[in-house]
Amino acid sequence: MPEMPEVQGLVGFLGERAVGRTVTRVTVAAIAALKTFDPPVTALQDAVITGTARHGKFIDLALGDDLHLVFHLAKAGWLRWHDELPKTLIKPGRSPIALRVAFDDGRGFDLTEAGTKKSLAVYVVRDPQDVPGIARLGPDPLDPAFTRDAFAALLAGRRTQIKGLLRDQGLIAGIGNAYSDEILHAARMSPYAPAANLGDDDIDRLYAAMQETLHEAIAEAAGRPPAELKDAKRAGFRVHARRGEACPVCGDTVRSVFFADRSLEYCPTCQTGGKILADRRLSRLLK
Structure with a gap:
């Protein structure tokens, strides 16, 4: 998308x-x-x-x-x-x-x-x-008014997993499955971390990763014709859609968690303390 x-x-x-x-x-x-x-x-x-x-x-x-x-x-x-x-x-x-x-x-x-x-x-x-x-859109994450403190206020008290929160267009506009993977990898954060549990250092790191990741991707897309944008997007990914490849930061193998209509990618070493996250499709079958 x-x-x-x-x-x-x-x-x-x-x-x-x-x-x-x-x-x-x-x-x-x-x-x-x-x-x-x-x-x-x-x-x-x-x-x-x-x-x-x-x-x-x-x-x-x-x-x-x-x-x-x-x-x-x-x-x-x-x-x-x-x-x-x-x-x-x-x-x-x-x-x-x-x-x-x-x-x-x-x-x-x-x-x-x-x-x-x-x-x-x-x-x-x-x-x-x-x-x-x-x-229904939430604030644009690159709007100057969307400061670190505004981001912290949005996170406060929400038990939502941070991956889902970043993708929720009613909370933050414009981020989808791919760039939420990239932002969380840059922030060294598990996609399942509850938003309300993030400390000040976590919020600082996540906000900086969001700003840097999106600014870099927009700069890469600028001036390109539509026919080149998809390839440029894929070329810039570190973890998203790179299941089985080596993490460019630590060398660990990039892993996936599959859902009914999508997947997420992450690096266990960088983001989950080495823990391998369960495949959600299999987890549902076992319930």
């Missing part, structure tokens, strides 16, 4: 190429992806893109004074940019393309989604806060 750094990379890319362009056509190929009806998607035609923004993992294209095209790429969605849009017609139900946006200079982009589970979401709204997922 695209997370904050890749989404920010896409926002920057679109900001350089789409701002100032007039939308000439919007084609909805997957009607289930369009989550709004007022304003209608046809309202985007002939509107000029005036800005781009990121809200957590949502991408926001501002058009004119009071229109926004907002989309969330979900788990398997992506943005495919075209310097020259294909002339072929999109066949609904027979293409991975969910939405196509054409500009007055002949360029444009497709929103695509792989797999059979379709979760990509598109909204046409007058205010980004009209999108329920945006209205």
Whole structure:
């Protein structure tokens, strides 16, 4: 799933190429992806893109004074940019393309989604806060107002495991499965540590790891075209999606814990005092 750094990379890319362009056509190929009806998607035609923004993992294209095209790429969605849009017609139900946006200079982009589970979401709204997922977002971890003390206040009294807390978009916006693994590895912290049990030193270390990991990933994504962002993301990982490889810090073997629809990766030496965490799928079967 695209997370904050890749989404920010896409926002920057679109900001350089789409701002100032007039939308000439919007084609909805997957009607289930369009989550709004007022304003209608046809309202985007002939509107000029005036800005781009990121809200957590949502991408926001501002058009004119009071229109926004907002989309969330979900788990398997992506943005495919075209310097020259294909002339072929999109066949609904027979293409991975969910939405196509054409500009007055002949360029444009497709929103695509792989797999059979379709979760990509598109909204046409007058205010980004009209999108329920945006209205529920917690603070952005890189917002200057999200200080170490603000982070500590958010953690206080929460018995939630820290891995789940970092991924909760209602508490902190933009971090997902991959970067929570990377942040916890950098902080030398178990993914199962209860948030409420963290001491001041733990919070200092975790906050610094979060800031450094996200800033580095955003810098790596900046200026890259969409086609390069996924590979750049994977290349920067130390533990996530590196099961069986050597930890770059201590040399121990990176391990996984598998869940129904995802996994987490960690280094036992760096994060759990050498303890191997149980496979949750097997644990459920044994209950």
